[in-house]
Amino acid sequence: MSSKTHSTFPISLSKRIISLFSHEGELVLDPFVGSGTTLVAARDLNRNAVGFDLKEDYVKLCQSRLASETLFNHAQQLAIQDEALNISNYLEPESVGLIWTSPPYANLLNRKRKNKSRRGDTRKNEQFMKVEKYSQDPRDLGTMSLEQYSTVMGDIFERLLPLLKYKGHCVINVPDMWWENERITIHVSLIEELRKRGYELRNIIIWDRTNIVNRIGIFGWPSNYITMGVTFEYLLDFWRPPQNEDIQQGNSDGSIEGNSESGMDTQCQTWK
Ligand SMILES: C[S@@+](CC[C@H](N)C(=O)[O-])C[C@H]1O[C@@H](n2cnc3c(N)ncnc32)[C@H](O)[C@@H]1O
Numbered sequence: 690m691s692s693k694t695h696s697t698f699p700i701s702l703s704k705r706i707i708s709l710f711s712h713e714g715e716l717v718l719d720p721f722v723g724s725g726t727t728l729v730a731a732r733d734l735n736r737n738a739v740g741f742d743l744k745e746d747y748v749k750l751c752q753s754r755l756a757s758e759t760l761f762n763h764a765q766q767l768a769i770q771d772e773a774l775n776i777s778n779y780l781e782p783e784s785v786g787l788i789w790t791s792p793p794y795a796n797l798l799n800r801k802r803k804n805k806s807r808r809g810d811t812r813k814n815e816q817f818m819k820v821e822k823y824s825q826d827p828r829d830l831g832t833m834s835l836e837q838y839s840t841v842m843g844d845i846f847e848r849l850l851p852l853l854k855y856k857g858h859c860v861i862n863v864p865d866m867w868w869e870n871e872r873i874t875i876h877v878s879l880i881e882e883l884r885k886r887g888y889e890l891r892n893i894i895i896w897d898r899t900n901i902v903n904r905i906g907i908f909g910w911p912s913n914y915i916t917m918g919v920t921f922e923y924l925l926d927f928w929r930p931p932q933n934e935d936i937q938q939g940n941s942d943g944s945i946e947g948n949s950e951s952g953m954d955t956q957c958q959t960w961k
Pocket residue numbers: 695698720721722723724725726727741742743744747771772773774790791792793823828829830831
């Protein structure tokens with residue numbers, strides 16, 4: 690397990706998504722829970738949450754992160770070891786308020802890391818020239834080619850759709866990547882695939898992880914500009930489209946439907 694892989698995903702971002710797109714007491718689902726950032730954020734925000742992961746190690750890690758009790762908080766969070774394709778065996782239709790996840794990113798991580806996005810001393814860190822991947826399990830999305838990955842992601846999310854409430858959001862965090870000097874637009878493949886499977890894209894939010902990647906502030910901006918493709922990630926915001934009667938009553942406009950705690954009121958956002 691690479692602890693590094695998980696340390697770069699900020700809990701503050703997870704909390705922002707959860708408070709924007711769900712209400713207290715609702716159920717948040719993370720189909721690729723990893724070290725459990727979603728579950729910890731959900732606990733802090735009094736949301737019920739369930740996360741799934743192929744790997745026992747990650748499920749145990751989630752359980753240990755959740756071990757500390759919080760007073761006055763009645764919501765429950767649970768990590769289950771199973772593959773994402775099986776999630777519909779555990780949950781009732783329309784029981785999920787929000788799907789929120791940071792999935793594996795096809796087999797692009799199965800190669801030697803050159804840390805080109807990192808500058809100076811941080812480039813030759815413990816990941817340098819190591820192959821970083823989650824496992825060799827054939828069910829692990831991190832081992833698949835982009836084509837196979839997109840299809841299996843489609844299969845997984847198609848099965849998740851009936852579990853989601855109508856107008857419930859599904860937010861997926863994904864980067865693009867560079868491979869042999871070509872930009873691999875994982876976010877485009879995912880948008881196309883999920884649209885085919887019945888989801889509607891509502892919004893794309895970009896979050897800037899420059900400071901996390903390079904551990905430098907604003908003075909590093911010229912080099913950040915060059916490597917921008919890997920220093921921001923997309924938050925693809927889909928929803929389960931409303932039922933027909935809702936559409937006829939005109940209850941489905943083009944605006945962001947989330948819980949407006951975070952004040953997000955435009956169609957394109959960049960978050961730092
Ligand atoms: C990017 S990590 C999740 C990171 C997470 N946001 C965190 O905070 O740690 C992706 C996870 O998906 C899991 N995974 C890969 N393929 C899976 C599958 N088919 N079903 C369930 N989990 C899977 C991996 O074991 C890995 O822990």
